[in-house]
Amino acid sequence: MTKTRWTTQQWFAAVLVAMVVLILGAAAFGAQALNRTTQVSNRLNDRISPARTAVVQLGDALRNQDTALRGYLLSGAPQLLDLYRQSVTEEATAAAALRDVLAGEAGPLADLAAIEDEAARWRTGIAEPALRTRDRDVSTAAFDPVRGRLATLDQRLSTARQEGRAALGEARELRNTVFLAAVGALLLLIVVIAVLLRTTVVQPLHRLGAAARRVADGDFTHELAPDGPIEVTQLGRDVEAMRRRLVDALTVTQQARDDLEQREAELRRSNADLEQFAYVASHDLQEPLRKVASFCQMLERRYAAALDERGKQYIGFAVDGATRMQRLINDLLTFSRIGRLYDDERPVDLNDIVDRVEDSLAVSIGETGARIVRPRLPVVAGDATLLTMLWQNLLGNAIKFRRPDEPPVVEITAAADGASWAFTVSDNGIGIDPEFADKIFVIFQRLHPRDRYDGTGIGLAVCKKVVEHHGGEIALDPAYRKGARFTFSLPA
Template identity: 40%
Template sequence: MYPLRQASHTHALSRLRARGSRAITPAPAKPEIIPDVSSPFLSARWWADLPIARKLDVYVALVLLLTLVLILLTSLTVADLNRSSAQRLRAQARLANLNSLEKALLNIETGERGYLLSQKENFLEPYREGRRVLSELLPKLEADPEAPPALHALAAAIRSYLNEWAELNIARVRSQGPFSEAQQLRVFEEGKARFDLLRQQFAKVQNQLTEQFTQSRMQNLREIGQLRSLVWVALGVLVGSTLLLRLGTQRVVIEPLQRLRESTSRLGGGDYSARVSIQRRDELGQLAQAFNLAAANLERSNQSLVEANRHLQEQQAELERSNRELEQFAYVASHDLQEPLRMVSSYTQLLERRYKGKLDEKADMYIHFAVDGANRMQQLIQDLLVYSRVGTKGMPFQAVDTARVVAETLRDLEVAIAESGAQVQLGTLPTVWGDPSQIRQVFQNLLSNALKFRREGVQPRLEIGAQRENGGWRFRVADNGIGIESPYFDRIFLIFQRLHTKEAYPGNGIGLAVVKKIIERHGGRLWLESIPGEGSTFFFTLPEAPAERT
């Protein structure tokens, strides 16, 4: 038993592991529906998962069905009520007819008896009136299908009384004269007996009719009560369905919507961990799933963005540090190189001074190369120092009037301008935000380049201008010199890169590198357009002074 259980345990474990390993493999992004274990009823689950539109359909169908049933019941009840009312009216009419019948019978009996006593025709008036009423009423009463059975017996008794007794007596008196006293007494006694019989029959009919009327009235009242109940039920259904609709909407639509709204505003506020828990498969459940998926994606991409940003910042800091170190290194190296170089340079020069022409020609040549090499190295170190100082020895930024800077630079270049006969055209120049001496260096280098690389036999023409661009200023320094071929556009900005021999155009290839570094320190861009043989135009951007921004 024990080992068996253990075996099953290991099986379960391996199954678990298998599931775990399967979970690691990337599953297709599919909204996962977590079954709602809190709801114990299958029907509740079924109802919860039903789309809201279907829920409404079900609800409307139920309410309509209920309404239909109510309408059916009401119309049935109304029909019954109509019927019982009519019945009641008819019973009432029958009672009234019975009353008239009674009066007519009394008239007949009175008229007959009077005539028999007096033989006067005018005593027959009530008799005839009674008969006329009877002849009208009796067929009507007999034709009534609802008439009580006793009525037919009463009708037959009335007819037999009239035809077999009253008419006969009247005819007898009219033809043979009045009865004798004895005869009369007998006739009256028999007449009274016959009429009493009739009266009994009548009372029976009256009882039956009264009973009928009472019953129909009771029925009528019952049905009115029924109708009233139905109206109450209908009102109850109206109120109940309205309340149910309100409560259902609250639970099914409004509450989930509120949760969704809260989560959406949390997400909008930057809380990417916001999720909505709606354990249903209806439209709002699907919306919640979609929301959760979107939020998860957002959270993921935000996370990677944050990471990427941090990585970038680290790289930036690292780059800045290494750049600073490099500048420091270049500065220190060139500075410390000066000392031994001064020795080399001074002593080779001393050697030249003291021993030139005293040794042989070769020695002179060696000395010349040594002096030349030392001089060049000295210049290179000087340039390197200048270049590295852009980053390490810069001054704090301030407002710089470029019009003044350019004017001063042109004054510095006065001799070169006069010698070359150059024509300078100045546009309106703005005040910018930067290091004054470095900005001056930029103009100095660009303008002296423009003068240096002029075309033989062409009067040099320089143009300096500026225009606004993206919250800063774009400067242009144009010349009509020898120009630069486009493949070299990038190379000319590298330190110690030259396109011409020193014999043709003196210089160390430091000027444009320094310009580029200064512009970059100011957060600007530097580029050029050029057509070889026609001229070059250098562009660069500088930030505007803060005072101008207001």
């Protein structure tokens, strides 16, 4: 059976619901306790205490009636009679005030009614007849029932005050207990929340982080086993999936690295073979060619009289073939040395390079009347020998492939292009058909027969390799129709 896991949101929702329930329960109990405390306090302050004051006033009014009556009967002073009647009025006023204060208090109200009845009986039965007859023989004991009823009411109110104070103390104690219990429950709930968050969220995240750091430290075979809420579990699964993809990518990379190392070893062997071939080509192959050419020329000179025109022609073919073979070998050696022997990188002033190239082409420039137009050229980073080959071939081709009816004009431009320089070399020669734009940069590819233009067809291939070795690009501008224009870039 699959164990249902809560999400982090569900955990927080449950915690919030528990806190809300606790707060509402505490608020309800606290409200009841406060209400009980308020009721008891209001009864004491609004009824019992004012009632005791009113009882004192009522007692004073009743006792003043008895005292004034007996004084008047003994002395006949009219002010005592006035005091008697005023006390009766004060009795009524105090009784009315006491009745308002004791509204809802059945026992005290009954005692008040008994006091009023007893006082009325004393006045109708004792006081009023004595005032009419001026009978001085009024017993003080006649007023004792009124005093007794008044003492009963006062005792009842005193008892009620004591009970109210006790109830108020209990209500306050209950209130304090409820609030302390609510605070304790809230603190306990906070502790439970902290423990739950630690066990259900923090610890799974900590374990997941530790496992992820272990993988990040290089233990890519360590599998992640996430637990905890759904979000944490899903995060762990995503990290585990990422780890597996990384392991797969590392496996593929390692295989590619092994293949690359193997190919690098093969390339080193191939370069070693190429260097050996270059050595053989520069020494062992050229020596027989020189001998063939040399002996053919000696044969022609010594036996010229014995040879007819066809024989001389055959010897000329042999000498020309050996010479062309030497040129091909030399050009091939030059091509192979690019990036292998010539691999320097330093600031190179192209003005000096082009000056040297013009000096080397001085004979061709003088014979053809060529004119080279160039601005002040920049300083670039590269190998001076390779850059000399580049400009030698570009300018040499511009002069070689000229129109027969006009002197060649070669124009050079240079413009900064970010971290590199963009160059163009344009001429007014015979031009190149755009369909051969790629073919002309292939080694030993020729567009014209040898009897018309000499060369081995390696010049533009050398230019392409030199430019690409320096991190640039070279191409034929197909939109230029006045001759040929080559564009290339070199690092600043």
